[in-house]
Amino acid sequence: MLLRRIYQFLIIYCAGILLLFLLKYGLQLSDYVIPSPIELWQTGCAEFVRYFKDVADTLRVAVIGQIISVIFAFIVGIAGRKATWVGSIVKVAAYNVQAYPIVALAPIIFILLGDGFIARLLIASMICYFPILLSVIGIMSEPVVDIEHFYRCTGRLRWQLEVKIRAFENLNKLTTVISGSATLAMAGTIVAEFIAANAGIGYSIRIALYQSDLARILSALFVIGITLSVYQGLLEWAGALIKKGWET
Amino acid sequence: MLLRRIYQFLIIYCAGILLLFLLKYGLQLSDYVIPSPIELWQTGCAEFVRYFKDVADTLRVAVIGQIISVIFAFIVGIAGRKATWVGSIVKVAAYNVQAYPIVALAPIIFILLGDGFIARLLIASMICYFPILLSVIGIMSEPVVDIEHFYRCTGRLRWQLEVKIRAFENLNKLTTVISGSATLAMAGTIVAEFIAANAGIGYSIRIALYQSDLARILSALFVIGITLSVYQGLLEWAGALIKKGWET
Amino acid sequence: NAGEKLNYRLKWLFNASVVGDLYADVHHIFTDHGLDVQVKAGGPERDAIRELELGHAQFGVASADQVIRAMSKGAPVIVIAQLFQINALQWIYRDDQPPIKRLSDLKGRTIGITYGGNDETIMRTLLAKGGINQKEITLFSVRYDYTPFFQRKADIWPVYRNTQGVFLSAKLAKEDETLRFLDPHDFGVRFVANSVVTSEQMIAKHPQTVIKFKQALLQGWREALNPANQKKTLNTLKQFDKDTSETILTQQLAITRTLIQPSPDIKIGTIDTAAWKETEQIMQAQGLIKKPVNVEKALRNL
Amino acid sequence: MFLSCENLTLKYSHNGLPVLDNLCFEITTPGLHALFGHSGAGKTSLARLLTGELPVSDKFSSGAIKIRNMKTLLYSYNTERLPGWSAISHHLDKITPASRKTQKDDLITLFGLEPYMDQPFNRLSLGQKNRINLVRYLVQDFDLLVMDESLANVDERMREKIILNIKTLYPDRLLLYISHNLIEVAKFCDQIIVLRAVTRQPQCIVVQGQNHRGYQPTAQLPERTMLELMNAA
Amino acid sequence: MFLSCENLTLKYSHNGLPVLDNLCFEITTPGLHALFGHSGAGKTSLARLLTGELPVSDKFSSGAIKIRNMKTLLYSYNTERLPGWSAISHHLDKITPASRKTQKDDLITLFGLEPYMDQPFNRLSLGQKNRINLVRYLVQDFDLLVMDESLANVDERMREKIILNIKTLYPDRLLLYISHNLIEVAKFCDQIIVLRAVTRQPQCIVVQGQNHRGYQPTAQLPERTMLELMNAA
Numbered sequence A, B: 001m002l003l004r005r006i007y008q009f010l011i012i013y014c015a016g017i018l019l020l021f022l023l024k025y026g027l028q029l030s031d032y033v034i035p036s037p038i039e040l041w042q043t044g045c046a047e048f049v050r051y052f053k054d055v056a057d058t059l060r061v062a063v064i065g066q067i068i069s070v071i072f073a074f075i076v077g078i079a080g081r082k083a084t085w086v087g088s089i090v091k092v093a094a095y096n097v098q099a100y101p102i103v104a105l106a107p108i109i110f111i112l113l114g115d116g117f118i119a120r121l122l123i124a125s126m127i128c129y130f131p132i133l134l135s136v137i138g139i140m141s142e143p144v145v146d147i148e149h150f151y152r153c154t155g156r157l158r159w160q161l162e163v164k165i166r167a168f169e170n171l172n173k174l175t176t177v178i179s180g181s182a183t184l185a186m187a188g189t190i191v192a193e194f195i196a197a198n199a200g201i202g203y204s205i206r207i208a209l210y211q212s213d214l215a216r217i218l219s220a221l222f223v224i225g226i227t228l229s230v231y232q233g234l235l236e237w238a239g240a241l242i243k244k245g246w247e248t
Numbered sequence C: 001n002a003g004e005k006l007n008y009r010l011k012w013l014f015n016a017s018v019v020g021d022l023y024a025d026v027h028h029i030f031t032d033h034g035l036d037v038q039v040k041a042g043g044p045e046r047d048a049i050r051e052l053e054l055g056h057a058q059f060g061v062a063s064a065d066q067v068i069r070a071m072s073k074g075a076p077v078i079v080i081a082q083l084f085q086i087n088a089l090q091w092i093y094r095d096d097q098p099p100i101k102r103l104s105d106l107k108g109r110t111i112g113i114t115y116g117g118n119d120e121t122i123m124r125t126l127l128a129k130g131g132i133n134q135k136e137i138t139l140f141s142v143r144y145d146y147t148p149f150f151q152r153k154a155d156i157w158p159v160y161r162n163t164q165g166v167f168l169s170a171k172l173a174k175e176d177e178t179l180r181f182l183d184p185h186d187f188g189v190r191f192v193a194n195s196v197v198t199s200e201q202m203i204a205k206h207p208q209t210v211i212k213f214k215q216a217l218l219q220g221w222r223e224a225l226n227p228a229n230q231k232k233t234l235n236t237l238k239q240f241d242k243d244t245s246e247t248i249l250t251q252q253l254a255i256t257r258t259l260i261q262p263s264p265d266i267k268i269g270t271i272d273t274a275a276w277k278e279t280e281q282i283m284q285a286q287g288l289i290k291k292p293v294n295v296e297k298a299l300r301n302l
Numbered sequence D, E: 001m002f003l004s005c006e007n008l009t010l011k012y013s014h015n016g017l018p019v020l021d022n023l024c025f026e027i028t029t030p031g032l033h034a035l036f037g038h039s040g041a042g043k044t045s046l047a048r049l050l051t052g053e054l055p056v057s058d059k060f061s062s063g064a065i066k067i068r069n070m071k072t073l074l075y076s077y078n079t080e081r082l083p084g085w086s087a088i089s090h091h092l093d094k095i096t097p098a099s100r101k102t103q104k105d106d107l108i109t110l111f112g113l114e115p116y117m118d119q120p121f122n123r124l125s126l127g128q129k130n131r132i133n134l135v136r137y138l139v140q141d142f143d144l145l146v147m148d149e150s151l152a153n154v155d156e157r158m159r160e161k162i163i164l165n166i167k168t169l170y171p172d173r174l175l176l177y178i179s180h181n182l183i184e185v186a187k188f189c190d191q192i193i194v195l196r197a198v199t200r201q202p203q204c205i206v207v208q209g210q211n212h213r214g215y216q217p218t219a220q221l222p223e224r225t226m227l228e229l230m231n232a233a
């Protein structure tokens, strides 16, 4: 599974690069617009190790960010699952915050939190949590009548149990969303680094952008992609394990 | 419902602003770090109409972007629901594209598409489609055995029917995600405008940021929030109607 | 080929830095020259040189470092005019801090730079020139907003003198704080800023169009900066830059004048070849290009 | 212990036919009573009204349900499920009041479920699912328990055993058994509320069952009751 | 038409007891046959093996199932559902081959479903759900149809009517009926495959049923068959 993820990523990446090269040679574009294969290769080789370290750094933040997002999404999703007043205000708050593009919120976040690790983490989590939240709210607000009936009519349906039942019945959907959100956590962290940090791959991409260096950007995308494929593969594998563990 | 959404938004917005003012007067921050209430009020009054027009403009793009995202998410989700090779490569591609922060992809998008409406729409959709995709994949890859069994064993389970069955059985989750993704479409469009456009509220935010004018940014956030609350309220209302229509 | 559609891609959003371009557009100077030009705003993710090659634009504004980088990668770019004689990129600091009279005064300060941006290049050149070790100062990563400077987390912050410099001064003035500027030019660092570029192909195929474009554009700039036209110019600007008050715009315009035409004997649009060569040397010294590109080949005084 | 329905009427929609029309009956003794009638007669609907799962007197229903000396009314049905994350023994332990632990174990043995207690619910056969679901209701505090086809997928021998045992174990509770098995209902139940087509009035008739209390190998079929039931329904 | 099991063995896990052990039987005539046995005996498992829903001879199962002169093998069970987005009539129309439209309408009348055809599935009572589900299988092309408790929640009178009619309508198909109703199975089925506890060998015994073909008001209970069945199970 892991291996398959990796070579599938390679296929897709190569397809993308090929498209760019076709464009380059089709329209006879200079190396400035689209780098030559040689340049790309050289840049890739030269920067691989450094970018890899950057990505590892980013991934670290992303993983923490993802965990926070998942927890946060569950808290909000569980609080917001009921059609009560509190539930719906929590939902409205969660939705509204999301509507503000992070670039607009960034200054406020920096005022509130300074621009250290925490701010970065917050931005990463904010980008990542929302899709999980949507799924969690969707799942948590739908009763599983045939299972809940007994607990409800014997007065035993505390919210923890309700949440557990609904989560378990939708385990597949939840693991899909959670493992899928890894990509979002990654993207979120990169954006945060892009805006604020002076470390991580987002920072490297920003420099490459300022320097109009597409070869570097493509190399960075490669490293991001491959790392993420591995991480995602691992998450799916863990998800399968958990499912197995919970189901037996 | 619509009204409730609006006043809930107002409560949250006011709470946020209050927090900022507490911070301002607690830490004795000057007006250039956090604007004074008077300045905020004046800016708000002065810019409301203009920002409102901008937001309307942005919303127009966001709505189209959301529709595209939903369609796209369904296409990819349906193609990627099966554990086949094609299914999984479609999924890997969809996930990978998402992992790349839009800022890194923007130069490539502009190379490929120029800077028209299309590029903006693409960026907005890319930001919005992924959360929908995750839910759609989750839902579409889980059989509803008790319903599908008949069609499967009589050889009638074409993919359209399979999709329809699974969508219907998870209608609540889908409408939650779709109406929730409105916020993402909006955020996506704003980011696209931020990067590329010369119209819309994203552009105005960029200028306000560039001028370090937090009062303007807060006013813009207000208009975005209120518009979005209305839009979201309408979507939910439409979702309820559709559900009613489909279920009777 | 009058009436042919031409796209002119700016480097940044519409503001006082592009007043001449806007003026030429609004006051039909392009049309008077038989050109149909669409002036398009730029942005950080935009790159006029790429658009020239892809045919999305026929003319554009690019900074000198962009031009030199593009040349080093074989892009067929030609500079037809240099708008800013003095780079608008400068640094601000509060006047309650010791003034920076010599480069060695930078020691011990926290200096904002945009990593990868040309302010980094310029600042590093200044530091090298002043013989200042990186350990003697603190570098602070600059991002979209100015909060770190406001909160005094950084002492010295890069701004565009004629735009940000003006409204930041105004903002701080409200709190009775005054700003000073650190201009690299004063320390002998000349790093060329925005210039008008087109493609080799354009010059080869439509030399007349290029000439007409340059004439029209520079006429626009001359008229825009002419104090006699002040009112007209401000009205033009206001059409595009709705977010800036008239007082600020007036100040911005005044400073822009001094950067575009520092003295009456310099013609607007003059390409300062020596400054370009210095820019190339700086970039090479900083390792931003690997080998010389001989930038003068791309400079065309038509 | 007293349960009565007075002029109970229920519709599921504005323009639909009523499902229950002017229904009246009362039960005054504890024990195993039955709710009988053809499929679609409204047994489930009535049971849900009785236990408060459906509201009485809202826009679609009217009449009154009177309940005296009973506090906990439970409704169980055959398609209920247990959560899937652990073995059924675990779930059962969690919901059994401490005082009923031995009763629970006895019921499990009696219901023939002992070998399956460490299985998760979804690995059981249909009849096993029925039984484990019923067990968990039986160990609750209840005054009235409706068993809506709770043994529908269990074999007859086991069913008989279960019914007889429930009767001896819970002599002072009100048990309302919904089943389509004519003989079983006739043989073991006390009063049998027969729901008839909604067009007939009175919509329900109460027939006296044989109310057998133990295994009687020589017992004849309760033919008179069966006949009565068949005529009523 | 020929169906046989040879030494069929099935486990659900490595270390578990087998559910089916060395099972052998054969059926060579069309008609209504039954699969009978106590709850948990393995009827559902066997039926799913026969119709190919569970694989024969993988790591958990061995033996052979031989099928001759039959192409379409269908397995239906009582908890199946119809999609919810439109009335059941709509779904039924869609899956009925053109040549069977009249047959479908006849079945609906026969099954007493006519008044409910414009309802969506989730508004039906349990027995109504059972019946509509069975109807849609009956209008398919099939050679073997397993009805796994397909009428479990239907009242006896309706059940009898349905069974008798199915027998006359499909004399040349193989119908395998799983039910816990002893009398019904004894009365109406041809051959009755009785699954016994897995510890007993042979695990299954085939008992000849009465195979009644029409409504016989004076018919005695099939006591001998019932006794045989009870002894076997």
Ligand SMILES: Nc1ncnc2c1ncn2[C@@H]1O[C@H](COP(=O)(O)OP(=O)(O)OP(=O)(O)O)[C@@H](O)[C@H]1O
Pocket (backbone or CB within 6 Å): D012, D013, D019, D037, D038, D039, D040, D041, D042, D043, D044, D045, D046, E116, E122, E123, E124, E125, E126, E127, E128, E153, E154
């Ligand atoms: N939610 C509903 N909406 C509309 N009609 C309904 C609904 N539930 C049940 N009905 C109808 O009400 C009638 C009685 O249903 P009910 O489930 O009470 O019958 P029942 O006696 O329990 O039948 P069975 O023995 O088949 O379970 C049926 O005709 C059914 O179609």
Ligand SMILES: Nc1ncnc2c1ncn2[C@@H]1O[C@H](COP(=O)(O)OP(=O)(O)OP(=O)(O)O)[C@@H](O)[C@H]1O
Pocket (backbone or CB within 6 Å): D116, D122, D123, D124, D125, D126, D127, D128, D153, D154, E012, E013, E019, E037, E038, E039, E040, E041, E042, E043, E044, E045, E046
């Ligand atoms: N997926 C499974 N995993 C493990 N064990 C199973 C599984 N399915 C069924 N069993 C076990 O296999 C045995 C036979 O089950 P099966 O469903 O075939 O019984 P049945 O004869 O159909 O019973 P019923 O009449 O109650 O439906 C039961 O003891 C059951 O617990």
Ligand SMILES: [Mg+2]
Pocket (backbone or CB within 6 Å): D043, D044, D045, D148, E125, E126, E127
């Ligand atoms: Mg019922």
Ligand SMILES: [Mg+2]
Pocket (backbone or CB within 6 Å): D125, D126, D127, E043, E044, E045, E148
């Ligand atoms: Mg079974």
